[in-house]
Amino acid sequence: MKGEEMTSLERVLTTLDHREPDRVPLFLPVTMHGAKELGMSIEEYFSKAENVVEGQLRLWKKYQNDCINATFYAPIEVEAWGGEVIFSADGPPNSGRPFIRDPHQIMDLEPPRVKETPCLLKVLKAITLLKERVGDEAPIIGIAVSPFSLPVMQMGFDKYFDLMYDQPSLFQQLMKINENFCVEWANAQLEAGATAIAYFDPVSSSTISSREMYLETGFEIAKRTIARIEGPTATHMASGRCLPILDDIAQTGTAIIGTSVLEDLTHMKTVCKNKLVVLGNLNGIEMRRWTPQQAETKVKEAIEKAGPGGGFILSDNHGEIPFQVPDEVLSAISTAVRRWGRYPIAVN
Numbered sequence: 001m002k003g004e005e006m007t008s009l010e011r012v013l014t015t016l017d018h019r020e021p022d023r024v025p026l027f028l029p030v031t032m033h034g035a036k037e038l039g040m041s042i043e044e045y046f047s048k049a050e051n052v053v054e055g056q057l058r059l060w061k062k063y064q065n066d067c068i069n070a071t072f073y074a075p076i077e078v079e080a081w082g083g084e085v086i087f088s089a090d091g092p093p094n095s096g097r098p099f100i101r102d103p104h105q106i107m108d109l110e111p112p113r114v115k116e117t118p119c120l121l122k123v124l125k126a127i128t129l130l131k132e133r134v135g136d137e138a139p140i141i142g143i144a145v146s147p148f149s150l151p152v153m154q155m156g157f158d159k160y161f162d163l164m165y166d167q168p169s170l171f172q173q174l175m176k177i178n179e180n181f182c183v184e185w186a187n188a189q190l191e192a193g194a195t196a197i198a199y200f201d202p203v204s205s206s207t208i209s210s211r212e213m214y215l216e217t218g219f220e221i222a223k224r225t226i227a228r229i230e231g232p233t234a235t236h237m238a239s240g241r242c243l244p245i246l247d248d249i250a251q252t253g254t255a256i257i258g259t260s261v262l263e264d265l266t267h268m269k270t271v272c273k274n275k276l277v278v279l280g281n282l283n284g285i286e287m288r289r290w291t292p293q294q295a296e297t298k299v300k301e302a303i304e305k306a307g308p309g310g311g312f313i314l315s316d317n318h319g320e321i322p323f324q325v326p327d328e329v330l331s332a333i334s335t336a337v338r339r340w341g342r343y344p345i346a347v348n
Helices: 008-016 033-038 049-063 076-080 103-108 118-134 151-155 157-166 168-192 211-216 218-228 243-250 265-272 292-306 327-340
Strands: 140-145 196-200 233-236 256-258 277-282 312-316
Touching: 008 312, 033 049, 049 118, 049 327, 076 118, 076 151, 103 168, 118 140, 118 168, 140 168, 151 157, 151 168, 157 168, 168 196, 168 218, 196 218, 211 218, 211 243, 218 243, 233 277, 243 265, 265 277, 265 292, 277 292, 292 312, 292 327
Parallel strands: 140 196, 196 233, 233 256, 256 277, 277 312
Antiparallel strands: none
């Protein structure tokens, strides 16, 4: 296919094979921007599957994105357990008060049944409708928070880390419950039409966990969980560093690693060669203040560092573009990829 215009799916599959496609793929996770497109509040936008479908399809065409993001919001998973979700006017929904307030609740905890839970069914409906509209033209990306990272929303950071160190038997019980939920949730999305699952695991990042801690916890949990997910996965640390554990992550069975803006793309690409596809690492926070010219410069720099040889997908570094990033900047990123990302790479 080299030298011809590929579909987004062909472009991504070639990249996953660590070969050069026609150009560098672009993943813009504009989860909330669909609300702007439809003139809705963020809460109203996420209230119906049809809204998300229409919003994501418009954004896909508008920015010539190489993926369709089927994500609603991260705390939809704790909403499924009966937890609280707090909506804001100009930012992502957040989890409210943790629903595990006493660690001993874990012994009686049962995961939600995915296909009987209204908020999760809404996501599955959106994925099915997107698949009907998109077919095999572009990958549809689902999301599952890792069993090791989900407890931050289930019980809060401090109580979770106390549990990990002081009550290992309850920690293991919570991991067992969460692993079963994560697998059922990921596989339901794949069954609905998702092409791959983004496995979000920020607690495993080197920003939060030491390598020794990761090998004892998040690593083993990821190996068990990813082995049971019936489709490809991309591991994302949601801005956290991962360079010290890249070789370990490659052993979990995942295909892609999301890269922090705090890590050098040239080094990342070298370490990941033929083992992991590098995804990243534009700074979404700074992106809110970029001019279109600055956006082009950042895109050029990223492509120059990680584009040659394939195995690179340009994206942000967090997994979600902030709501405040203006259309003109997102359009400039898209235009710059088409100008500077064609293979063979020549950005000088």
